[in-house]
Amino acid sequence: GEDVEQSLFLSVREGDSSVINCTYTDSSSTYLYWYKQEPGAGLQLLTYIFSNMDMKQDQRLTVLLNKKDKHLSLRIADTQTGDSAIYFCAESWGQLTFGSGTQLTVLP
Amino acid sequence: KAGVTQTPRYLIKTRGQQVTLSCSPISGHRSVSWYQQTPGQGLQFLFEYFSETQRNKGNFPGRFSGRQFSNSRSEMNVSTLELGDSALYLCASSRGLGDQPQHFGDGTRLSIL
Numbered sequence: 001g002e003d004v005e006q007s008l009f010l011s012v013r014e015g016d017s018s019v020i021n022c023t024y025t026d027s028s029s030t031y032l033y034w035y036k037q038e039p040g041a042g043l044q045l046l047t048y049i050f051s052n053m054d055m056k057q058d059q060r061l062t063v064l065l066n067k068k069d070k071h072l073s074l075r076i077a078d079t080q081t082g083d084s085a086i087y088f089c090a091e092s093w094g095q096l097t098f099g100s101g102t103q104l105t106v107l108p
Numbered sequence: 109k110a111g112v113t114q115t116p117r118y119l120i121k122t123r124g125q126q127v128t129l130s131c132s133p134i135s136g137h138r139s140v141s142w143y144q145q146t147p148g149q150g151l152q153f154l155f156e157y158f159s160e161t162q163r164n165k166g167n168f169p170g171r172f173s174g175r176q177f178s179n180s181r182s183e184m185n186v187s188t189l190e191l192g193d194s195a196l197y198l199c200a201s202s203r204g205l206g207d208q209p210q211h212f213g214d215g216t217r218l219s220i221l
Contacts, residue, residue, distance in 0.1 A: 041214055048208070048209050092208055094164060095141065096153065097153070100150050
C-alpha cells in the first residue's frame with residue numbers, strides 16, 4: 001500500500017532556513033501537498049506541486065520534487081517563531097495519504 | 109470568503125452512544141471528505157461525498173457513516189461509540205470530485221469517556 005514518511009522533529013534558529021523532507025511511494029500521485037497544523041487547529045494548506053513539476057516557489061516557501069527518488073522537500077526561508085507547528089506532506093490519488101508529520105520548533 | 113466550517117468544535121460522549129458531526133464546505137465546493145486524526149494512527153481517510161453520493165471510503169467499520177445534502181453540507185455519524193473513537197475529526201472540501209486541492213476546517217474534537 002501507499003506510505004508517506006517524514007522525520008518527526010526539526011529544530012532551527014530564528015532567521016535560518018528550515019528544510020522538511022518527505023518520501024512517498026505512489027508514483028501515480030497527481031499532486032503532492034504540504035499542510036501546516038498549529039495546536040488546536042485544523043490543517044492549513046501551505047502549498048502544493050503537480051507531479052510533473054520539479055520545483056515551486058511561493059514567497060518564503062520552496063518545494064522541490066525528485067520523482068526518481070520519490071522525495072519531496074519544503075524549504076522555509078527566514079524561519080520565524082510563528083512557523084513553529086507540525087508540517088504534513090500528503091500525496092493525492094483522489095483521497096489524501098498523509099505522512100506522520102514533522103514538528104518544527106523555531107528557537108529564538 | 110468563509111472557509112470550511114465544522115460544528116461542534118468539541119464533544120464529550122460516553123461509550124455506546126452515537127454522535128453526529130457537521131461540515132459546511134467552502135461556497136462553491138461540492139466535494140466533502142472526512143478524516144480522522146489520532147496520536148497513534150495519524151491522519152486517516154474516512155470517506156468522500158460528491159453530489160450527495162459516497163464516492164470513496166476508507167478502511168473503517170460500518171459504525172462510521174455519512175451523508176451529503178443538496179447544498180453540499182455533510183454530516184458524519186458514529187454509532188456505538190468506543191473509547192478508540194476519541195479523535196479529531198477533520199472535514200475538507202474541494203471544488204469537484206478528484207479536484208484538488210482540499211481545504212480543511214478546524215475539526216471537531218470528540219472525547220469518549
